[in-house]
Amino acid sequence: MTIPFEPTIFGIPINVHLILEYLAFFLGYRYYVWLRKKTHDKISTQNRLSIILGAILGAFLGSRLSGYFENPILTFSAKTMIDLFNTKSIMGGLFGGLLGVEIAKKIIREKHSSGDLFTFPIILGIMIGRVGCFLMGIKEFTYGTKTNFITGMDLGDGFTRHPIALYEIVFLLFLFFSLKKIKKYIQKENGLLFKLFMLSYFGFRFCIEFIKPNVFYTLYLSSIQWLCIICWIYYLPTLKKLMKNAS
Template sequence: MDFPVTFQIFGKTVLAHPVFETLGIFLGMRFYFYLKRKSTEKLSFNTSAAVLIGATAGALMGSKLIGNLENPYVLFENFNFKRFWTNNTIVGGLAFGLIGVELAKKIAGHKESTGDLIVYPLILAIIIGRIGCFLTGIHEETYGLPTTSIFGMHLGDEYLRHPVALYEIGFMIVLWICLKIVEKKRKYPSGFIFQLFMLSYFTFRFFLDFIKPKIEIAGNLGAIQLVCLLVIIYYIYKIKNTNKIKL
């Protein structure tokens, strides 16, 4: 396979990443609305609208902010709006999307968790998006460090690299299966599956970023890893105190 994989769309050459990212968002949203129609838990229009606006605004801001803070020297010393707008990370999107939802729920006066329904659509969207990351190779900053392990792949340069996008796809498939098993064990409080998803995904991303190129911000940790640590600490506390489960 030659990297990067591109598509001809309206006479223009487009990398696979934005194509699959858009497809992932579209299919994830369709899956979410399908699950929402089947769900017995109904939210009022005002609450649904507030949550949607909060999640979208938070995710948009967070994905770009954390994505650009991965290389703060470029952000602050040589600011370029186009680069800022096109630089994203799902870690920032999820973390700030959570903040946006919580603020929206406070404004709407809604206290119950609203996250469980979005878990599997999120996993689906991430899997499809990571297919695009893999097909783009080294032409966007979603590739792994060089490696001599049996997992190394040529992604568009002379090095064998960790195919981190494939690692993430594999992890998300396993996580989907594990969460389904947990759901069938017994009835959990509303929001528990979302909490477990967030704790699992951010823990995985914290360790995955050790084999990805990064600018070290604190010690040997990059911006994404620092965000991951904060979210991990938050959800360990939340799961232990809200659900009364010993970890």
């Protein structure tokens, strides 16, 4: 198998990345439904649907804006608007979805934390999506800088590069099983599971950005790294509490 992996079936080119992206949404949602049936959800079905709608809208806007700021174009035209619509980032989607949920909860006056039930389905969805990113090689901006390290791979341009999508899958697998293991110990604090996921994943992405060939920086940091910092600031009370309990 060569990368980018672009099979043709009956003369029709298959977009593997798009298929896996849809599969990620489908399986992630089915996993969420299965978990909710097994869990006593304090949030009513109507409010949960409102929260999901807020998450979808927030994720859509956040992913597009974050993707745009990775390489912003200051001229506005029909083409740039189309590019903005098609450009997306999982980091912006996660943080935008978080803000969308919080706004929706304010509107419907829901007090209970809603994130824990989404944690494992989100991790599963990201992992499936990253398989598609890896198979697209350099055609998807999840590849790394050139390297002579043992993990380096030819992702389609003849150079050995860091396979960042694979690094992320390995990290998410570790995070998935780690959170599963500690879940029973943190159940008393509703919402902590999701917060730990966000802090861990955004921390990983902050570090991995240093081996991505980014072209746009602000104060030597990429837009994704600035988003990671914003996320940490948002969860600063949780960070302080975790450090206090650890000391």
